[in-house]
Amino acid sequence: MKINLTINKKRYSHDVEPRLLLVHYLRETVGLTGTHTGCETSLCGACTVELDGKAVKSCTMFAVQADGANVTTIEGIASDGKLHRVQEAFWNEHGLQCGFCTPGMIMASKQIIDRNGTPSEAEIRHGLEGNLCRCTGYQHIVNAVKAAAAAGR
Amino acid sequence: MFAQTFDYTAPKTLDEAVKLIGGGAKALAGGMSLIPMMKLRLAAPEHLVDLGRIKDLNYIREEGGALHLGATATHYDVESSALVRSKCPLLAETAAAIGDVQVRNMGTLGGSVAHADPSADYPAALQALEAKIVLRGANGDRTVSAADFFVDAFTTSLGEGEIVREVIVPIDSSGASYQKAPQPASGFAMVGIAARVKKAGGKVTEARIGVTGLTNSSFRATAAEKALEGTGGSPADIQKAAALVAQGADANSDIHASADYRKHLAGVYAGRALSAAIGRAS
Numbered sequence: 063m064k065i066n067l068t069i070n071k072k073r074y075s076h077d078v079e080p081r082l083l084l085v086h087y088l089r090e091t092v093g094l095t096g097t098h099t100g101c102e103t104s105l106c107g108a109c110t111v112e113l114d115g116k117a118v119k120s121c122t123m124f125a126v127q128a129d130g131a132n133v134t135t136i137e138g139i140a141s142d143g144k145l146h147r148v149q150e151a152f153w154n155e156h157g158l159q160c161g162f163c164t165p166g167m168i169m170a171s172k173q174i175i176d177r178n179g180t181p182s183e184a185e186i187r188h189g190l191e192g193n194l195c196r197c198t199g200y201q202h203i204v205n206a207v208k209a210a211a212a213a214g215r
Numbered sequence: 216m217f218a219q220t221f222d223y224t225a226p227k228t229l230d231e232a233v234k235l236i237g238g239g240a241k242a243l244a245g246g247m248s249l250i251p252m253m254k255l256r257l258a259a260p261e262h263l264v265d266l267g268r269i270k271d272l273n274y275i276r277e278e279g280g281a282l283h284l285g286a287t288a289t290h291y292d293v294e295s296s297a298l299v300r301s302k303c304p305l306l307a308e309t310a311a312a313i314g315d316v317q318v319r320n321m322g323t324l325g326g327s328v329a330h331a332d333p334s335a336d337y338p339a340a341l342q343a344l345e346a347k348i349v350l351r352g353a354n355g356d357r358t359v360s361a362a363d364f365f366v367d368a369f370t371t372s373l374g375e376g377e378i379v380r381e382v383i384v385p386i387d388s389s390g391a392s393y394q395k396a397p398q399p400a401s402g403f404a405m406v407g408i409a410a411r412v413k414k415a416g417g418k419v420t421e422a423r424i425g426v427t428g429l430t431n432s433s434f435r436a437t438a439a440e441k442a443l444e445g446t447g448g449s450p451a452d453i454q455k456a457a458a459l460v461a462q463g464a465d466a467n468s469d470i471h472a473s474a475d476y477r478k479h480l481a482g483v484y485a486g487r488a489l490s491a492a493i494g495r496a497s
Contacts, residue, residue: 063223080223080263081253102216104251105400107317116291116320122250123321126223127243127265173316191402192315 065129069094070138078125085109087125088135096136096165100194107193110166111135117173119192136165139172148172148210157206159197167193167203175211183208218253225265229272229351229380232264237353237376240264244287244326247318272325272380275299280386282306286325286379290314293324303384305391305409309340312395314402325379331432333368333467334403338433340393342425343409344384352377361425361433368431389413389421390496394488395428396480398471404428405472406480408460410488412448414496419448422456424489429466429481436460439485448493457485 066075069092076091088094097120100108104122111120112134139146148171158164174181174189186207226232236242241260243249252258266272266287274285275296282303293299293310300307313319313336327337341361348364350357353376364372395407406428413421422443424436439459446452461478468474
């Protein structure tokens with residue numbers, strides 16, 4: 063089936079099998095490997111991307127469902143060589159160790175501060191419930207989201 | 216993990232979708248339950264009909280003293296809707312308790328209801344709200360009460376070729392609350408209790424208690440409701456009523472919670488939900 067979509071402001075058009083998951087389409091067909099395939103059971107959130115402004119798990123969505131949509135992946139949030147403020151905050155606050163969960167964490171964190179410029183710690187933790195990190199114990203990630211929110215004010 | 220191969224159609228109208236589903240195709244809404252099942256090969260539909268592009272299914276509006284929610288309203292739509300938050304806060308509170316942000320961004324009210332997972336959150340609220348569910352089939356619409364809709368685990372009164380079109384919930388002045396014991400990894404309700412209470416002259420005049428997660432199907436705990444009605448709603452009255460919620464229930468048992476533990480949780484969470492609901496009842 064033919065699909066047309068915009069990914070990180072660039073237009074793409076491909077013929078795909080209906081059962082192809084969005085995460086595999088992004089990684090293998092388009093070549094954007096920043097989005098990670100983790101648990102593949104919609105628990106870990108490593109595959110989180112933005113679909114028309116909403117954070118979604120791209121392992122639990124068929125690429126055909128994204129036909130006509132506007133997709134943003136981790137590769138698409140920095141601009142003109144300048145990191146997005148969530149990326150900057152993860153760096154400054156040591157919001158990662160191994161980095162596997164980081165693309166999804168950053169996309170989920172971006173959703174939190176896009177919807178609420180002044181999130182409380184409880185709201186940040188609630189907003190990250192769909193993302194797992196096995197290294198950091200979350201505290202530095204929460205600090206990073208706080209710092210990113212503050213940087214946007 | 217790849218699903219079995221299937222054909223995919225994304226119609227723009229409800230009539231087209233109903234026609235395809237009447238011909239044996241499977242409806243896909245947010246896919247938060249169906250897609251994992253397809254990946255695990257627990258489901259292998261030959262033809263998927265994506266309801267996501269049907270504008271007539273995606274709405275939340277007030278009409279005739281009730282809220283009407285289209286089947287493809289997402290959990291995020293429900294939790295963030297100013298209309299739902301002010302007119303039926305119980306439903307918004309329940310939607311906010313489902314899964315995680317990403318799941319709520321995609322998952323839909325109609326999809327959750329049609330899937331009828333025994334641990335889903337919405338059924339408790341819909342039972343307590345005495346919601347109506349409108350089904351669309353080849354012969355038009357049919358309306359069933361939530362009590363009649365949820366039949367058993369993953370089993371509803373949806374007929375062959377029918378889909379959930381909308382959910383109707385009443386707007387009234389009751390105080391309500393949804394409280395659940397989530398399974399720590401998935402967030403699904405090991406037990407979830409929705410309570411809705413009306414008070415007048417210092418007495419509880421009407422109590423409605425919806426239960427999910429405890430048994431194969433959601434249900435209304437009518438013995439507990441009756442025990443609370445007519446009382447002043449004191450902590451002792453609440454305890455007495457909450458103790459009846461799991462009475463006689465054929466409770467589920469799994470690695471997360473034994474039947475006895477689930478029954479215990481039902482009493483505890485019913486107490487919490489009723490206390491909060493009574494506190495909010497004017």
